[in-house]
Amino acid sequence: MTNSNPSPRKPSEKVSHAIHRTGKRIALTGGSGRVGTALRRILTEKVAAIKIVDTADPGPLAANETWDQVDISEGEALAACLTDVDAIVHLAGYPNERGIEDILRVNVLGTHNVLDAARRNGIDRVVFGSSNHAVGFYPRETRVSDADPMRPDTLYGLSKCWGELEAGLYFDKFGIRTLNIRIGNAGDRPTDARALRIWVSPRDLAQLVLIGLEHPDITCTTVFGVSQVEAGWLDNSTAAALGYIPADSAQSLAGPDNAQERPSPLPHIAEFFQGGRFCVIDHDGTLRGRLR
Numbered sequence: 001m002t003n004s005n006p007s008p009r010k011p012s013e014k015v016s017h018a019i020h021r022t023g024k025r026i027a028l029t030g031g032s033g034r035v036g037t038a039l040r041r042i043l044t045e046k047v048a049a050i051k052i053v054d055t056a057d058p059g060p061l062a063a064n065e066t067w068d069q070v071d072i073s074e075g076e077a078l079a080a081c082l083t084d085v086d087a088i089v090h091l092a093g094y095p096n097e098r099g100i101e102d103i104l105r106v107n108v109l110g111t112h113n114v115l116d117a118a119r120r121n122g123i124d125r126v127v128f129g130s131s132n133h134a135v136g137f138y139p140r141e142t143r144v145s146d147a148d149p150m151r152p153d154t155l156y157g158l159s160k161c162w163g164e165l166e167a168g169l170y171f172d173k174f175g176i177r178t179l180n181i182r183i184g185n186a187g188d189r190p191t192d193a194r195a196l197r198i199w200v201s202p203r204d205l206a207q208l209v210l211i212g213l214e215h216p217d218i219t220c221t222t223v224f225g226v227s228q229v230e231a232g233w234l235d236n237s238t239a240a241a242l243g244y245i246p247a248d249s250a251q252s253l254a255g256p257d258n259a260q261e262r263p264s265p266l267p268h269i270a271e272f273f274q275g276g277r278f279c280v281i282d283h284d285g286t287l288r289g290r291l292r
């Protein structure tokens with residue numbers, strides 16, 4: 001395994017947002033997907049090599065990219081393809097609600113397999129693509145930090161809670177350091193009213209990934225993957241303490257459609273909670289509050 005830190009840092013020393021590159025060879029699970037493809041365009045210039053691990057074809061590859069067609073729910077095959085990387089950025093999985101069997105096989109078992117492949121191969125860094133839906137059942141009027149209890153809005157969100165908690169277990173038992181990035185709404189620009197509060201640009205997400213790959217203070221640490229947003233719902237002070245300074249502003253890229261909420265069969269639920277339409281899935285329609 002390479003140690004790409006050019007000079008050792010004191011644990012208390014803050015790293016600025018200007019982590020421009022790393023000498024690490026990374027595996028990028030889900031590298032053929034929407035977020036993975038956008039990230040690769042930036043990360044290919046900033047890491048030594050990218051091994052895409054995905055069942056789907058990633059299309060044209062950069063000079064330092066390779067593709068292993070591996071299903072993350074197959075633990076042996078996954079561990080076997082991760083023998084020559086220094087860190088894993090884990091994005092593969094279903095990005096929205098599914099039946100419990102799919103969620104358990106791909107998002108839960110798949111994430112377990114990623115962490116366990118790290119342990120088996122002596123890889124001590126993971127960046128986990130978690131989701132805002134791990135805390136989607138907080139009301140929009142609540143400002144949520146990474147220290148607040150998880151409150152998933154779907155089985156999908158619950159699978160991200162599993163991943164974050166298992167990352168903690170793998171730090172406590174094996175010293176594997178994980179940055180959980182609760183990605184908001186990833187895209188080139190925000191496209192609706194909810195996205196305006198949780199949008200993240202590709203380059204801001206890449207900045208967080210680089211922090212996750214390099215920052216010496218990360219243990220099992222959770223941040224929100226969100227760019228500059230006005231009147232946001234998420235307290236991202238942990239990311240700021242790690243040196244994250246988002247470069248892109250949701251409001252400055254907002255189009256005329258951004259004032260609109262996306263239509264929902266239960267708008268009094270969708271527009272009350274942070275998770276929006278994910279909260280509505282299978283919901284009985286009664287608006288409930290609960291103590292924190």
Ligand SMILES: NC(=O)c1ccc[n+]([C@@H]2O[C@H](COP(=O)([O-])OP(=O)(O)OC[C@H]3O[C@@H](n4cnc5c(N)ncnc54)[C@H](O)[C@@H]3O)[C@@H](O)[C@H]2O)c1
Nearest residue numbers: 030032033034035054055056071072091092093095183186
């Ligand atoms: N898109 C967002 O705004 C957003 C928000 C929050 C979290 N996330 C998380 O980011 C990650 C990527 O999301 P996305 O929007 O790019 O989704 P996507 O569906 O476009 O990409 C997911 C990728 O994972 C791959 N994949 C699925 N199952 C697999 C398996 N069993 N083995 C190997 N590869 C598999 C798919 O082929 C695909 O390329 C997901 O984990 C998602 O939960 C995304």
